[in-house]
Structures are given as C-alpha cells and as structure tokens.
Amino acid sequence: MAANHVIEHPTSTGLDNRKMAMWAFLASDCMFFGSLITVYLVSHGRAMVGPFPQEIFDIPFTSVSAFVLLMSSLSMVLALGGIQRGNVQRFRIWIATTAVLGCVFLGGQIYEFTEFHHAGLTLESSIFGSAFYVLTGFHGTHVFIGVIWLLSLLLASFKPGLVIREKSLNVEMAGLYWHFVDIVWIVIFTVVYLVEA
C-alpha cells in the first residue's frame, strides 16, 4: 500500500485532467493500432511474391524481444513505486533500466528489419512487406518516443524539485504510455508472429 501526496487541480469531475487526457489518447491509439493490425490481417495473406512470413520470422529472437519489453513494464512500475515513496535513487535506477530495455528492444527491431531487408522484404516488395513494416514501424516509433520521454524524466530528476513525490503524476503518465506500448506488442507478437509460425 502506497500513500501518495499529489498536487491536484480542482476539476468538475474530481479527476485529474491530464490523466483523463492520457487515457483518452490511449483509447484513440487503440483504434489506430486496431486499424493497422486489421490491415495486416487482411492483406498479408494476399502477397503474390515472397519472402513470406513463415520464411523469414525468427520466433525465438522475437520472443526475447517480447520478453525484454515485458520486463521493461515491470521496471517502469517499480520506478513509479520508487518516486511515489519519495525514493529518487530507486526511481533513477528503474527508469534507467526501463530506458535501456527499450533501447534493447529497438536494437532488436533494427536488426530484424535489416535481416528482412536482406532477405528481400521491403516496404514496396509485397503487400505483406507494406503492412508489416507500417505496423511494426509505428510501434517502434512509439517505443522510441517512450525512450526519449523516460530519459528526459531521468535527466529532470537531477534538477531539484522537478521529479519528486508530490509530482509523481508526471512519472505515472509516462508509465501509462510505456505500458500501452507493451500491451500493443503483446497483441502484435501473438497476431503477427506466433499465429504465422
């Protein structure tokens, strides 16, 4: 059980506007990724030329990437727990861990894209290539933005008064975004990779 001291502005709903805006954004992002996943599902089986998904997907490698992103969600929630308890040192350790894990995931995605490109799968080579790169590329962009956000929080924590227990909502917002990126990958990993395997 954590007791948090937070600064809240009075609102008509009694809920923090920033948090509500973040949840509304995440709800809209669900529709964005829902559309991209649908486009992938509808189009990938219609590719007339290879390489085809079964030929190039490396499930053990992608499983490690999925595991890394899942563990980054754990470290993110531990970072939030740290700042909510006023432990800035613990916050810094876990937020840095989360950013590093995010970078590892991105590195894996760059490696995977490079391998696929060498195998002949490009954005223009087939409808599967287009749908695959657009879907996973947009997810990777979300991860990249998240890493920038996490690193900026880490840097801000070295300036007195910016990242403190009373302002833990700033960290919670970044956390919500990061966890969302994780749950989107949970769906992509299953629907795009495992089902194809």
Added chain:
Amino acid sequence: MAAEHHVEEHHPGWQEYVRIGVILAVITAIEVAIVYVEALESVLLPLLLTLSVGKFVLVVMYFMHLKFDHKFFTWLFLSGLLLAVGVVLALMAMFGLMT
C-alpha cells in the same frame, strides 16, 4: 490554483509487481512453447489468443493500475478498445477471414 492534499492509493507493493512480472514471463514462455507442439495445432489460435488476452489484462489492471483507479478511466479506455476490436472483427468478416 493548486491545492495539495493527501491521497491514499491502494497500489500493490514491489513484491506483487514482481509476481505479476514472473507470471507474464511464464505466459510468454508457454505461448512460444505451444507453437512448436504439433498436437495442439487445431486449438492453437484460441489458445494463443486466450494467453495474449490474459497478459493484456494483467498489464492493464496491475501495471496501469486500472484495477485500483477510478472506474471512469476503465470505461474511457474500454470505449476505445471495444471500438478497435469492433473495427478489426467487422473488417475481418468483410474480407472473409472469419470463416
């Protein structure tokens, strides 16, 4: 004008978070393992989707704190999520992927 006040939130401790993390890792391992079990081929899709939904719900409820937060946030998120699922299912049906 900002008013500072005390808010008691019933978030789990780090032990609970680590426990959820371990469960998520185990589910991921199971997902990958069953892909290689030929005997499960006929039920693979529903199995994978069930495990995936389980992971999704665990992250949203515990890591994103929807289980402990105001119910309005749950409804707000569900509205977008259900619309997204609806769009996916409708388009899949339209393109004959449900049969």
